[in-house]
Amino acid sequence: MNEPAGSTGFCFVHAADIHLDSPFASMKLDSPEVAEAFASAARASLQAIARVCVQEGARFLVLSGDVFDSEQRSLRAQHELWAVLGGLAERGVHTYVAFGNHDSLSGWRSAFSWPEEVHFFGPEVCTYPVIVHGCEVAQVSGISYPQPSVGENLSLGFRKHPGDPFTVGVLHCNVGGDVRHANYAPCSLADLEASGIDYWALGHVHEPRILRAENPAIVYSGCAQGRNPREAGARGCFVVRVTGGGRVAMEFVPTDVIRWHVLDVRIDGMSTVDQAIDEIRDGVARLAMSSSMRSCAFRVRLLGRGPVHRELAMDGPDALLAAARDSSLPGDRFDWIDCVQDLTCPDVDREALKAGGSLISDLLCLADETRSDPARLEAVRGALEQRLGSRPARGLTRMVRELSDEETLQIIEKAESLALDLLLEEADS
Numbered sequence: 001m002n003e004p005a006g007s008t009g010f011c012f013v014h015a016a017d018i019h020l021d022s023p024f025a026s027m028k029l030d031s032p033e034v035a036e037a038f039a040s041a042a043r044a045s046l047q048a049i050a051r052v053c054v055q056e057g058a059r060f061l062v063l064s065g066d067v068f069d070s071e072q073r074s075l076r077a078q079h080e081l082w083a084v085l086g087g088l089a090e091r092g093v094h095t096y097v098a099f100g101n102h103d104s105l106s107g108w109r110s111a112f113s114w115p116e117e118v119h120f121f122g123p124e125v126c127t128y129p130v131i132v133h134g135c136e137v138a139q140v141s142g143i144s145y146p147q148p149s150v151g152e153n154l155s156l157g158f159r160k161h162p163g164d165p166f167t168v169g170v171l172h173c174n175v176g177g178d179v180r181h182a183n184y185a186p187c188s189l190a191d192l193e194a195s196g197i198d199y200w201a202l203g204h205v206h207e208p209r210i211l212r213a214e215n216p217a218i219v220y221s222g223c224a225q226g227r228n229p230r231e232a233g234a235r236g237c238f239v240v241r242v243t244g245g246g247r248v249a250m251e252f253v254p255t256d257v258i259r260w261h262v263l264d265v266r267i268d269g270m271s272t273v274d275q276a277i278d279e280i281r282d283g284v285a286r287l288a289m290s291s292s293m294r295s296c297a298f299r300v301r302l303l304g305r306g307p308v309h310r311e312l313a314m315d316g317p318d319a320l321l322a323a324a325r326d327s328s329l330p331g332d333r334f335d336w337i338d339c340v341q342d343l344t345c346p347d348v349d350r351e352a353l354k355a356g357g358s359l360i361s362d363l364l365c366l367a368d369e370t371r372s373d374p375a376r377l378e379a380v381r382g383a384l385e386q387r388l389g390s391r392p393a394r395g396l397t398r399m400v401r402e403l404s405d406e407e408t409l410q411i412i413e414k415a416e417s418l419a420l421d422l423l424l425e426e427a428d429s
């Protein structure tokens, strides 16, 4: 898009949730090279964001919270941010940084002197002018979390006044009470619209989402690098072009250096395990091809019903993991299978068993009723949480609380298969 000479059009980049120092703790990274690639992935995604700023001629960059993974910002992570934002400052690109629930101000004590082009938002909404060739083309308003947990609606502190230039609002928040995300700085679309802000640069939700395209634009950039299989698919930042008349056009640009994929392989119709291995390898190659030659990480889920289920019952998933992993890891890029989950079902005629009028048919009917009743699904999550609650496993309890309906259904499916395997074995013997 070419601006006519003399217009005050400009471009900026919106990113969030970089999570420098992210530990990737849940993964069993038995390859040191892959572990190193994951350890440096957040920094590499930040560097990619800086490259996008330079390539696209951005006037400024906004970072909408969770720049660091933890309040205890390590020296290394601080240095990484300082080096990258310092490089942008040397090119005249300003950066506006808000902190969120992961990196609230309560843990912020800088060990570095920052260039004057880098601006950190404090615990009150504050506004900086953006000057281009002596002319104020925009302003950037933002706020940081004073402590990790913020229950107030921070969006109410933002206001664009008559005569103000194009205004960007930088905020880490949960819009519309989305139950899949911790309800920090909750606000509604109507709150954001009422403020007069022209572009809401939001952080917190890790998936890129355009909630509104214009008047005002309301956008979650998502995280810059997926951190686990729940963050599968392209992750990156938005390049935002604003015309002299204040029209907004945005473009999503991936910045992830390792892309997560969930690969589903169905065993229906397979008679031997090598068919499953071939299918995993084919799927990995196909998804790698569609990932623009960046490294990839995979969670493989085996689904369906058939004779292969019985073969997998013992050490199946681990054996398949070993067989399907590329032994030539790693090169310039790699395809890393994080784990293989066995969600397959026994090779039986489920409908016939269900009609059989036995203990097995009771089990299958109960499983079906549970699947189709949201209240029962909730009860399953509650029961799981209670079982785990007695153990020192807070992380696990939180995971159970955040299980999606799809994940809960998978657990029920798995429970049904296990029970069916045991009951059928008993019937065989």
Ligand SMILES: [Mn+2]
Pocket (backbone or CB within 6 Å): 017, 066, 102, 204, 206
């Ligand atoms: Mn985050």
